[in-house]
Amino acid sequence: MKIAIVVQGRFHAFDLARALLDRGHAVTLFTNYPGWAVERFGISRRHVRSFTLHGALVRMLERLRAARWWPAHEALLHTLFGRWAAVELAREPWDVIHCFSGISEELLRVPELASIPRLLMRGSAHIRAQARLLAEEEQRTGHPLDRPTPWMLAREEREYQLADQIIVLSSFAQATFVAEGVAPERVMLVPLGVDTAAFRPIAQIVEQRSQRILAGEPLRVLYVGTLSLQKGMWDLAQIVASVDPQRFAFQLIGAPSPEIRPLLPRLQRHARLLPRQPHNSLPGHYSQADMFLFPTIQDGFAVVVTQALASALPIITTLNCSGPDCITEGATGWIVPIRAPEACIERLQWCDTHRHEVAAMVRRSYAEFQPRDWSAVAADFERVYAEIRVKDQYATH
Numbered sequence: 001m002k003i004a005i006v007v008q009g010r011f012h013a014f015d016l017a018r019a020l021l022d023r024g025h026a027v028t029l030f031t032n033y034p035g036w037a038v039e040r041f042g043i044s045r046r047h048v049r050s051f052t053l054h055g056a057l058v059r060m061l062e063r064l065r066a067a068r069w070w071p072a073h074e075a076l077l078h079t080l081f082g083r084w085a086a087v088e089l090a091r092e093p094w095d096v097i098h099c100f101s102g103i104s105e106e107l108l109r110v111p112e113l114a115s116i117p118r119l120l121m122r123g124s125a126h127i128r129a130q131a132r133l134l135a136e137e138e139q140r141t142g143h144p145l146d147r148p149t150p151w152m153l154a155r156e157e158r159e160y161q162l163a164d165q166i167i168v169l170s171s172f173a174q175a176t177f178v179a180e181g182v183a184p185e186r187v188m189l190v191p192l193g194v195d196t197a198a199f200r201p202i203a204q205i206v207e208q209r210s211q212r213i214l215a216g217e218p219l220r221v222l223y224v225g226t227l228s229l230q231k232g233m234w235d236l237a238q239i240v241a242s243v244d245p246q247r248f249a250f251q252l253i254g255a256p257s258p259e260i261r262p263l264l265p266r267l268q269r270h271a272r273l274l275p276r277q278p279h280n281s282l283p284g285h286y287s288q289a290d291m292f293l294f295p296t297i298q299d300g301f302a303v304v305v306t307q308a309l310a311s312a313l314p315i316i317t318t319l320n321c322s323g324p325d326c327i328t329e330g331a332t333g334w335i336v337p338i339r340a341p342e343a344c345i346e347r348l349q350w351c352d353t354h355r356h357e358v359a360a361m362v363r364r365s366y367a368e369f370q371p372r373d374w375s376a377v378a379a380d381f382e383r384v385y386a387e388i389r390v391k392d393q394y395a396t397h
Contacts, residue, residue: 001385006030006085006099006107008054008078011123012192013100014041019193019374020381021047030085032058051084075151082106089113096385098167101127101156108162117388120163122173124300125320127156129176133298133320133338134230140339141234143259165388169301170322188387190380191325192301196371198280199310201287206312206366210359213290218249219352222289222313224282224304225296227273228257232295232318235341237263239295240270242345247352250293253277253285286311291351291358296321297338309333312366314358316347332365 003025007013010033017029018041027047029038032055035045054077061073086107089097094116099107101122108118124130127148134147148156160166160177166187168174177187213219225231231254240250250271256264267273277285286292292308292315299321308315309326315333317323318340327333336343351358 001095001382002026002028002093004028004030004089004094004097004099006089006097006104008032008058008081008100008103010041011100013098013121014038014043015193015374016098016377016381017047018042019378022375023378023382030088032081049088051081054081054084074149078103078152078155079106086110086113096388098381099163101159102152105155105159105162108159117385118162118164119167119384119388120159120165121167122156122160122177122300123169125173125176125298126160126180126182127153128180130298137229137234137297137339141229143229143262145229145259146257165384167384170299171325172320172322173300188384190377190384191322191372192303192306193372193374193377194303194306194310196306196310196369196373199283199286199307200369200371201283201311201366203366205287206362209290209312210362213355213359213362216355218245218247219348219358220288220290221248221250221293221348222285222291222308223250223252223254223293224285224307225254225294225302226257227252227254227260227267229259230257230297231299232297232338233260233263233267235295235339235344236293237266238341239293239344239348241266242341243348245270248348251285251289253282282307283311286313289313290362291316291348292333293344293348294318294321294323295336295338295341295344306372309365309369310371312362312369314351314361314365316344331361 003020005013005017017027020027029048032051034050034052035048038048039045058077081103083106089107090110090112097116097118099120101120104120131148131153134145138145167190168187169192174187174189178184227233252271253274255276292313294305294317296318302321305315305317305323315327318336318338320338324335329335334347
């Protein structure tokens with residue numbers, strides 16, 4: 001297939017492009033990353049078309065975001081990239097266009113592209129569901145959050161209508177689209193892959209973890225991700241302050257969002273906070289943990305959960321991410337409701353008093369883990385394309 005992937009930035013598009021290239025497809029990546037930067041991710045610049053001026057504008061204007069200038073520039077940046085992509089795509093034929101939400105309205109309106117299957121990638125829940133969850137969290141905590149603007153809400157909903165198919169990353173995200181009135185057959189689930197080999201510990205590390213748990217040492221509980229209210233920091237602050245520090249040791253890795261600055265002193269009293277770490281250093285942090293806690297309010301996928309699974313860590317996370325898709329309840333972890341710190345505390349305390357079961361879970365997870373790599377994601381992409389072509393054939397007869 002001749003495939004166009006259109007993304008402002010990187011997200012997981014570079015991984016997908018590389019996997020599709022490995023499977024023999026002709027892929028062109030439309031991005032605001034310069035070609036030399038894309039090559040660092042294993043993709044030759046001959047497969048890249050770059051809007052580098054746009055990338056420079058994004059970097060410059062994001063520095064002004066703290067001054068509340070961002071909403072005024074959001075429309076400029078997204079429509080500018082969308083128009084550029086629309087012009088570039090219209091220059092030649094494609095078998096399929098895979099474009100990310102927020103920057104695709106312009107290309108979805110080009111008449112010359114209307115006969116080409118256009119797959120819209122939405123990395124989070126339906127934007128109205130996302131906005132509602134964040135507004136509720138803002139009201140609950142009393143802290144302002146960075147949430148979708150009315151302009152972006154309207155734009156993305158137009159994109160949903162224009163696209164031939166909407167691609168989401170978790171059953172949670174899929175359910176939000178159906179709940180918002182999108183026909184179920186228009187929303188297809190394609191979970192992400194992960195470089196599981198990098199996060200796969202050696203057997204000795206797993207055995208050391210099991211022995212540490214059985215010896216009654218404080219359970220080492222790890223969180224990785226942005227320290228933000230969207231990721232559940234309001235609840236995590238209550239969790240770390242409520243359990244016995246002689247029984248649990250918390251480590252949180254990630255960059256703090258501005259809205260949680262008032263929470264930082266409380267978090268620092270009860271947990272070790274590390275700034276965002278280089279990707280290649282993360283496996284070492286996972287390998288030294290005993291459990292993984294991710295109380296997110298809303299996540300389209302949550303790659304960190306798959307990293308924790310690859311690391312054979314028992315996981316506690318919420319319904320509102322990919323956890324329900326990849327965690328076997330009671331075997332590799334537990335799913336709790338959002339905004340339920342008491343449920344997380346109860347589960348942590350159960351783990352402390354049922355250490356033989358937790359150690360057995362670690363060993364079983366390590367022995368039975370089945371990785372989903374990027375080749376599997378690319379194969380799912382091919383399946384989605386094939387299903388759309390079949391639908392088109394039926395529609396024309």
